[in-house]
Amino acid sequence: MADLPDHLILTADYEVFGDGSGDVSACVVEPTEAMLSVAARHGAPVTLFVESLEFDAMRRAATMRSGLADGIAAVEKQIRQALRDGNDTQLHLHPQWMGAQPVGDRAWGLDFRRWRIGDLNSDEVRKTIKRGLSALEELQGAATESPRVAFRAGAWCIQPSAHVMTALGDSGLAIDSSVAPGLFHSARGDWYDFRAAPADHACWRQNDDVCQPAASGIWEVPIATAKISWLRHIRAKATARLFDRGGGAAAGCSGGHAGPNTGREKLKGHLARIISAGRAMLDFSTLDGPTLIAVAEGWRNGRRADGVPLPIVAIAHSKNFTRRSAKSLETFLEWAEGQPGLRFSTFPRWLEEAGGPGGAD
Ligand SMILES: [Zn+2]
Numbered sequence: 001m002a003d004l005p006d007h008l009i010l011t012a013d014y015e016v017f018g019d020g021s022g023d024v025s026a027c028v029v030e031p032t033e034a035m036l037s038v039a040a041r042h043g044a045p046v047t048l049f050v051e052s053l054e055f056d057a058m059r060r061a062a063t064m065r066s067g068l069a070d071g072i073a074a075v076e077k078q079i080r081q082a083l084r085d086g087n088d089t090q091l092h093l094h095p096q097w098m099g100a101q102p103v104g105d106r107a108w109g110l111d112f113r114r115w116r117i118g119d120l121n122s123d124e125v126r127k128t129i130k131r132g133l134s135a136l137e138e139l140q141g142a143a144t145e146s147p148r149v150a151f152r153a154g155a156w157c158i159q160p161s162a163h164v165m166t167a168l169g170d171s172g173l174a175i176d177s178s179v180a181p182g183l184f185h186s187a188r189g190d191w192y193d194f195r196a197a198p199a200d201h202a203c204w205r206q207n208d209d210v211c212q213p214a215a216s217g218i219w220e221v222p223i224a225t226a227k228i229s230w231l232r233h234i235r236a237k238a239t240a241r242l243f244d245r246g247g248g249a250a251a252g253c254s255g256g257h258a259g260p261n262t263g264r265e266k267l268k269g270h271l272a273r274i275i276s277a278g279r280a281m282l283d284f285s286t287l288d289g290p291t292l293i294a295v296a297e298g299w300r301n302g303r304r305a306d307g308v309p310l311p312i313v314a315i316a317h318s319k320n321f322t323r324r325s326a327k328s329l330e331t332f333l334e335w336a337e338g339q340p341g342l343r344f345s346t347f348p349r350w351l352e353e354a355g356g357p358g359g360a361d
Helices: 024-041 052-060 068-084 122-140 162-170 230-243 263-276 289-302 323-337 347-353
Strands: 006-014 046-051 088-093 101-103 107-109 150-153 204-206 218-220 225-227 279-281 311-314 342-344
Touching: 006 024, 006 088, 006 347, 024 046, 024 068, 024 323, 046 052, 046 068, 046 150, 052 068, 052 088, 052 122, 068 088, 068 122, 088 122, 088 347, 122 162, 162 218, 225 289, 230 279, 230 289, 279 289, 289 311, 289 323
Parallel strands: 006 046, 006 311, 006 342, 046 088, 088 150
Antiparallel strands: 101 107, 204 218, 225 279
């Protein structure tokens, strides 16, 4: 089946910061607008991985704090219009938002013990996914017929994954897109470890360990990663931080990085990132255009997908999508348009061509 075109799926995690900080307009709606308009010029749909629990919490608290009602209205409007324009939404969850209450004028009382979905018990995972899906339905209204099929865990924290996979399957979801092959993060509060993920497959099925291919089960359609020169990676990241006025955040967007880790654990996390440098995610909010192209080529050349279209999943975060990111995305999409055998896609389209949830592999 050598004729199947490769599917480039642009995804963006649609959310404020993990500690609840960040303005909805500056960190979510405005940068997403800029991203969607670049993608639309190239005919590329964007999949918004909507962290629906936070918008649900904001909606419930809308009468208690000024600005929240407007923020939610803008989010709803954007999501509905994006869907009408041929984009897609899928489910992204940060369980610390379950039951969140506003604190004072700006802050949120979040439960950092629930930071990692992999750490919740089966019952909690099931409830969180159910709540997330219904909140997402509410946000998008009747705007779409496109099915919800895919999931991405907040902060990539899907491990240990067996019970999460069972819950995803029971909720009717067919795809997980949390894994970034080869990458790891060692801080105790938000660890993930994808070093054992297959090194030559672009997707696989799994029903227990997310890094372990199985004969049946949920599809893992991972975030594309590839080795690039260590120097290039460090330079790309440093440039993104240093030369954007907001230190790598979208214009007017600022937020905190409080989370489940102590200072020492955070340091361990930074060290893991330095060790991981040289292997990069296909991240169009932080990498420059040429580096994006190098990562996508590395993925395409180094991976295979047997009997199904080869997926190339790119990731971004609305809160990190700067003017510079818009230029990089422009360069990357121009390259993609010129590639024979490559088409822009979404998870439902990929799944359909892969033969559906129970399809062949
Ligand atoms: Zn997230």
